[in-house]
Amino acid sequence: MRSLFAVVLCVASFAALSPAADPPAASRPALAVHNDFEGGSAKVLSIDQDAGVVRVQPGGDPKLGWPCWWSFKLTGIDRARTLTIVIDASGLKDHAGKPFDPSWALPARAAWSRDGRTWRQTADGKAGKGSMTYTVEVEAGEAHFAWAEPFTGTTAAEFIRQVAARCKDAQPFVLCRTPGGRDVPAVRFGQPAPGKLGVWVQARQHAWECGSSHVAAGLVHWLAGDDERAAALRRRTCITVVPVMDVDNVAVGAGGKNQPPHDHNRDWSDKPLYASVAAAQKEILSLIRQGGLEVCLDLHNPGKNDREPFFFLPPREQCSDANWADYQRFLAGLRQEMVGPLTYKGRTRESGPKYDPKMWRFMGASWMRQATDGHTVAMTLETPWSLSECSTDNLRRVGRELGLAIELYLRDRRCAAQPAWEKDTMQILFIGNSYTYVNDLPRMLSTLAAAGPRKLRIQTDRQVEGGQSLMGHWNKGQAVEKIRKGGWDFVVLQDQSLTPAMRPQLTKEYAPKLDAEIRKVGATTVFYMTWARKKDPPMIDKLSRTYTEVARELGAAVAPVGLAWKAAIEQRADLELFAADGSHPSPAGTYLAACVFYATLTGEDPTKLPPGAVKAVPAETARFLQTIARDTVTAQAAAPSGLDSPPAPQPRK
Ligand SMILES: [Zn+2]
Incomplete structure (x- = not known):
């Protein structure tokens, strides 16, 4: 680890800190303690030049808090000799003059460094009464010792500069x-x-x-x-x-x-x-x-x-x-x-x-x-x-x-500061194609929400065009214009029905561009996961994966309509969710989509909706589809993190 503070040597302070001691042997340099640098803290109690023992007390001013930190530089080290550092904290007092528990100053191992940049630990120290003794083979003429590898304001600034680079x-x-x-x-x-x-x-x-x-x-x-x-x-x-x-x-x-x-x-x-x-x-x-x-x-x-x-x-x-x-x-x-x-x-x-x-x-x-x-x-x-x-x-x-x-x-959390799903009136912009406008999904969603227990007002606008993809919407510009008008709580993004399965890279390229615009106006992106073609049920796996991955990348939500369709078809093969072309939705198919959006966007239970609210769907069918929608959205919210569980807005608490 590198610690990057500058060490400033000051001869005057060195003289002041050095106690009167027997002159060292002429051949040997004199050990001296320095604390005059950023974060330095040490008071010399004694230095035994002959034995190479340096006894130091932490030097912090007790009026500035617990005096347990210590950090100093030692010069005049004889390279050939084992050095003994004794941190003696037994005489420390707190700001009120009361004895201070010395153990706060005594980690099992001290940090030390030859250059003040690369630090390592000593071996375990030997505990004494209010003291700890560390022995070190420094093999250099000078070294730094500290309670831990120092990290000062200057260290922080330099570290952050390197990170930003x-x-x-x-x-x-x-x-x-x-x-x-x-x-x-x-x-x-x-x-x-x-x-x-x-x-x-x-x-x-x-x-x-x-x-x-x-x-x-x-x-x-x-x-x-x-x-x-x-x-x-x-x-x-x-x-x-x-x-x-x-x-x-x-x-x-x-x-x-x-x-x-x-x-x-x-x-x-x-x-x-x-x-x-x-x-x-x-x-x-x-x-x-x-x-x-x-x-x-x-x-x-x-x-x-x-x-x-x-x-x-x-x-x-x-x-x-x-x-x-x-x-x-x-x-x-x-x-x-x-x-x-x-x-x-x-x-x-x-x-x-x-x-x-x-x-x-x-x-x-x-x-x-x-x-x-x-x-x-x-x-x-x-x-x-x-x-x-x-x-x-x-x-x-x-x-x-x-x-x-x-x-x-x-990973699966939505921003609590933006509880759009708790509002009684919501503004939703739908961007998509015929999967959105056949049977008028936005309007059916508004009808259901208004009929529900909270009598929610969902006001919608749309940018839709037959066969259009997110790439096409992005390139034509009208969708972005509508987003930029602002005032949206949610913007729903529906890609062309085959694209996320056949050319997922296009979904992944254009969804973030639209999402960035949506974020700028303070709205939340919701992906409309569409369903597999009637003749190709396994296609849902690819659709689901692409929408889920994109949503996770962007921190957006997914309305898992396609997964609800899959569950409904598995349970009730007799029920026709498809229009005659095997691609577009029947009224029942759109009803299921609307129930999934209702649960996803409001956090409300769709089985509490009156089953007769949409005339084109018989009440018995409506009840079944409501249950499917509820179970699909609940399963998704409860599922452990993983690509099979698309993120959803936080439900109402
Ligand atoms: Zn603390």
């Missing part, structure tokens, strides 16, 4: 400038927009918790990479990551935690003290307005005895049933993806009033929940730091696995 979806930005005059670097994948799922990840509200920045970096590194699932997530979501929130305390080597009057993670009020909290709040509210926020994660490091990653969740009673189910689904995905060496085994703890009766409301994850009105999954991830396994690589791996779990969770 290799991934065009990554946009670096500066969240804010701190009172210390430093930038808080951040990166965003995708733009916020209606229909785009929002994700917010921040790390290091507590400056000493360096490991959480490595988790964030692992997530970003994976997101920017070639993994298909990362690419899918980038397309569907707008993800913001802030790897270091408390840049100022990180820069001066302070711990941040419990800094008076309160630290960053108790600052999420209406009037935050810290610039990065205020800026994050503003950014998050803007994301919620523009598209919604589905997942919020605050990354931390826990206590020294926590030996596996775990999550802080809100109390059950603060969550709706649906929201709680979302948490459980996300956690199940984490168990599947976070396989270690730092393995998520399902552990959770409760945040909220039981965790901090006075300040729980002002913690990051609580504030994010409140900002989204409880519609988000907001959690704190605690990744261990004290174990031998807590190498930079393994922490980054936690970040990557977190990304995989987010992808899994959001």
Whole structure:
């Protein structure tokens, strides 16, 4: 792993830090400790030049939070000799002058580096009373040692620059400038927009918790990479990551935690003290307005005895049933993806009033929940730091696995901020051909919706032409003109009836072009999955696959009409869904399509529709088709992720 901060040597400080000691043998260089660089923190207790033993105390100012972080450079190392580094935290005091638990400063292994860029771990240290002794064969004249591989604001900025250079979806930005005059670097994948799922990840509200920045970096590194699932997530979501929130305390080597009057993670009020909290709040509210926020994660490091990653969740009673189910689904995905060496085994703890009766409301994850009105999954991830396994690589791996779990969770999810299916009046534009206009599917849908229990008003417009394809609609331009008029809740895309089966690449080429226009006006794309020709029933497999794949790529919905037809024909061979040509629909066929659209777009149960609402379809047939539509749409919503289960809008809760 590379850490990219500049080391500034300062002779004056070197002199000040070097204790009076016996002069070393003339042939040997003198060991000296330096802490005058970004993130540096060390106070020399003693240096035994003859034995090569350096005894150091963490140097952070307790007024700036827990004084447990340490990081220093050692010069004058005799290459031939084993070096002994003793971190002695036994005399530390907190900001109130009370003794500070030394164990926070003592990971099992220290991080060390010859050049400050490539870091590795020492062997396991030997624990003493309030101290830890690490021995290292440095084989170089100088080396860096730290609580963990350092990750400062400068590291974050450089890391994000590198990510943006290799991934065009990554946009670096500066969240804010701190009172210390430093930038808080951040990166965003995708733009916020209606229909785009929002994700917010921040790390290091507590400056000493360096490991959480490595988790964030692992997530970003994976997101920017070639993994298909990362690419899918980038397309569907707008993800913001802030790897270091408390840049100022990180820069001066302070711990941040419990800094008076309160630290960053108790600052999420209406009037935050810290610039990065205020800026994050503003950014998050803007994301919620523009598209919604589905997942919020605050990354931390826990206590020294926590030996596996775990999550802080809100109390059950603060969550709706649906929201709680979302948490459980996300956690199940984490168990599947976070396989270690730092393995998520399902552990959770409760945040909220039981965790901090006075300040729980002002913690990051609580504030994010409140900002989204409880519609988000907001959690704190605690990744261990004290174990031998807590190498930079393994922490980054936690970040990557977190990304995989987010992808899994959001794969079938629609944007909660755009509940068009909860409206009582909907505007729908149909783009298609005779499969749409024969028997007037749009009008039949409106008739059914108006007759249903919610008396929904579905107003439709159409751009239809016999035999037309999505490619043709795109090239002729009128469809795009109609989309751009705006005001649509949904735009239905129906390709020519053979194209998705015979020439799927055309569907995959032109659907995204139309979808991009649809997104621009804040509407949701719904694909109209048509049915197989009467003489070629297996054709449905290809149709279904193409529509499902395209919808998944785009984060759009599918009305699985073709699958409903298949189910109806299998159960009632006597029922004629086809017109005489074996291609177009009979009135019963269109009725089934309308019921599938009704269930898909409104989340309502089509079997609650009065069976006599459409005169051309006998009541008994209507009841049967309603049931088929309900079962098909329900099966699709409940199916595990996979290409056989097209995504659908979130049903009404
Ligand atoms: Zn923390």
